[in-house]
Amino acid sequence: MPFFTYVLQSKTTGRLYIGHTQDLQRRLHEHNTGQTKSTRNRGPWQLIFARSFNTRAEAVRFERQLKRLKNPQRILEFLRER
Template sequence: MKDRRYYVYILASRIGGTLYVGVTNDLIRRVHEHRTKTAEGFTKRYGVARLVYFEQFDDITAAIEREKRLKKWNRAWKIELIEERNANWDDLYPSIATT
């Protein structure tokens, strides 16, 4: 059986812009949906498509719990989390989409 991986991710509209926290089992596909605006809702409405942060989990329950916790965090904490690993808010999608 194939190992399942789950991802909690943060998208931004731009550096310091609007943030979105999500969870998925296919990070490349899901971010592509956000980028091409085929994912209806918040990210399409607000132009949020820059992948600035993600974490990987082996357990869906842990991933969902982490997503719920991050969604409750205040904005400053989310920005600090992003900038710990991605100080320039680089779009991480090109680096994962090629692997």
């Protein structure tokens, strides 16, 4: 079963959230229903990017690469290039 690195954007604030999961639909539902502490009260969230990987290690590596960019504009530019 593949792993995904994903980027969500808040429809109300524009804030980005970067994470990884094996079940993308379940995870998006968790974010939008307040089950995830770090995204609670900041939604609704929309999926703006997802990439699949064969292993969790690869997904985590790409997640860390995105998080190192820090600036949301740089993250969005990087994703547009992909």
